Amino acid sequence: MDLDSLRINGARLQHTLEEMAKIGATPAGGVQRLACSDEDKRARDLLVSWLREIDCEVTIDTMGNIFGRYAGTDPSLPPVMSGSHVDSQPKGGRFDGILGVMGPLEVLRTLHENGVRPKRSVVLVDWTNEEGSRFAPAMVASGVWAGKLDLQWAYDRTDIHGKKQGDELERIGYKGSAPCEAFPVHAYYELHIEQGPMLEAKGMIIGAPKGVLCLHWYDIHLEGTANQVGPTPMEGRNDALVAAAEMIIKVDQLPAAMGGNMVATVGEIHNYPNSRNIIPDGVHFTIDIRSWDDDHALAAFDKLRPQMLEIAQRHGTPIRIEETWKVVKAPFDQDLFERVYATGVKLGYPTMKWVSGAGHDASYMNQVMPSAMIFVPSIGGRSHVEVEETRWEDCEAGANVLLHCLLENANEI
Numbered sequence: 203m204d205l206d207s208l209r210i211n212g213a214r215l216q217h218t219l220e221e222m223a224k225i226g227a228t229p230a231g232g233v234q235r236l237a238c239s240d241e242d243k244r245a246r247d248l249l250v251s252w253l254r255e256i257d258c259e260v261t262i263d264t265m266g267n268i269f270g271r272y273a274g275t276d277p278s279l280p281p282v283m284s285g286s287h288v289d290s291q292p293k294g295g296r297f298d299g300i301l302g303v304m305g306p307l308e309v310l311r312t313l314h315e316n317g318v319r320p321k322r323s324v325v326l327v328d329w330t331n332e333e334g335s336r337f338a339p340a341m342v343a344s345g346v347w348a349g350k351l352d353l354q355w356a357y358d359r360t361d362i363h364g365k366k367q368g369d370e371l372e373r374i375g376y377k378g379s380a381p382c383e384a385f386p387v388h389a390y391y392e393l394h395i396e397q398g399p400m401l402e403a404k405g406m407i408i409g410a411p412k413g414v415l416c417l418h419w420y421d422i423h424l425e426g427t428a429n430q431v432g433p434t435p436m437e438g439r440n441d442a443l444v445a446a447a448e449m450i451i452k453v454d455q456l457p458a459a460m461g462g463n464m465v466a467t468v469g470e471i472h473n474y475p476n477s478r479n480i481i482p483d484g485v486h487f488t489i490d491i492r493s494w495d496d497d498h499a500l501a502a503f504d505k506l507r508p509q510m511l512e513i514a515q516r517h518g519t520p521i522r523i524e525e526t527w528k529v530v531k532a533p534f535d536q537d538l539f540e541r542v543y544a545t546g547v548k549l550g551y552p553t554m555k556w557v558s559g560a561g562h563d564a565s566y567m568n569q570v571m572p573s574a575m576i577f578v579p580s581i582g583g584r585s586h587v588e589v590e591e592t593r594w595e596d597c598e599a600g601a602n603v604l605l606h607c608l609l610e611n612a613n614e615i
């Protein structure tokens with residue numbers, strides 16, 4: 203058949219996404235499917251049943267990653283692969299992650315019903331716990347698969363109730379037996395919602411990111427002196443929260459001070475004992491710095507560090523700085539990135555090139571195999587919230603770009 207005219211079934215993709223969104227559905231229209239929860243299990247079970255319907259061979263590895271292999275005509279060739287994650291944030295949206303799993307599923311259904319067998323096999327993957335909101339850090343299972351994180355360490359991550367990730371994986375029946383380690387893959391694509399406002403603002407439908415920004419996480423701990431607020435004069439206080447407030451302003455000012463190409467955010471703060479009539483004696487907050495330039499991000503923290511030390515000293519609040527996590531900038535494979543862009547244009551969708559601010563499983567894949575991503579617009583740029591929304595026709599467009607990118611790679615030697 204004429205492969206150029208092949209298109210996925212947009213209505214079926216919509217229906218599939220709507221079926222999935224019923225699992226862990228929240229009253230305000232989002233989903234809550236935390237990693238290794240009962241909802242995660244139900245979503246996995248449904249995915250596996252759908253894969254088996256179209257004669258895919260399903261494999262589960264020791265980290266719970268699910269692989270569905272649609273056999274090509276030459277099994278000796280490394281496959282092409284595409285996937286993302288079915289887990290969500292607490293009160294998350296209906297598109298983040300799951301579009302990147304239902305998209306390739308729709309691609310495989312399209313190939314199956316048209317009897318198209320490319321030379322290389324096409325593998326769909328669902329990566330366990332991309333979000334990192336129940337068990338930190340994020341993207342943990344793709345990290346183990348890529349050989350960048352240790353399996354036992356990943357098993358030992360605990361949630362706020364002290365439950366271990368490895369035990370929870372076992373409980374839901376998804377601690378598989380296949381080794382969690384990279385196998386040769388010819389090309390990897392991840393379809394994802396943008397989670398930002400750029401595509402919509404520019405009237406674009408397909409985004410071809412040249413790579414993912416570097417990501418640096420820090421944890422700041424401040425120690426103050428608790429006391430009754432009434433009798434304690436303002437002079438000589440060691441108020442950890444006031445010190446933190448000054449530091450947060452410095453973080454917000456950092457990108458402008460460094461000359462842009464960067465975002466810096468304090469998104470999480472804990473104040474102790476958190477009582478209105480006690481001077482705070484402990485504060486813990488996080489800093490997230492992202493840039494297209496790793497050295498620029500490091501230089502930014504080098505600039506911030508002495509400012510924080512000075513503030514801590516002035517308030518008499520000893521400071522401890524933890525460097526929690528660093529992911530280097532990841533330029534995607536040049537050929538695949540160009541293919542995404544060219545395919546978007548060829549199919550008639552407004553398409554643009556740019557960079558991605560969010561981390562994705564593709565960041566780890568990109569370290570071990572040729573990888574690229576395909577982005578579609580987020581309405582209002584909103585994500586990780588229940589009102590997260592993407593137009594159905596844009597989901598369809600993204601899946602069509604994925605179809606043709608995968609087909610081209612799957613048919614090349």
Ligand SMILES: [Zn+2]
Pocket residue numbers: 287298299332394
């Ligand atoms: Zn995601």
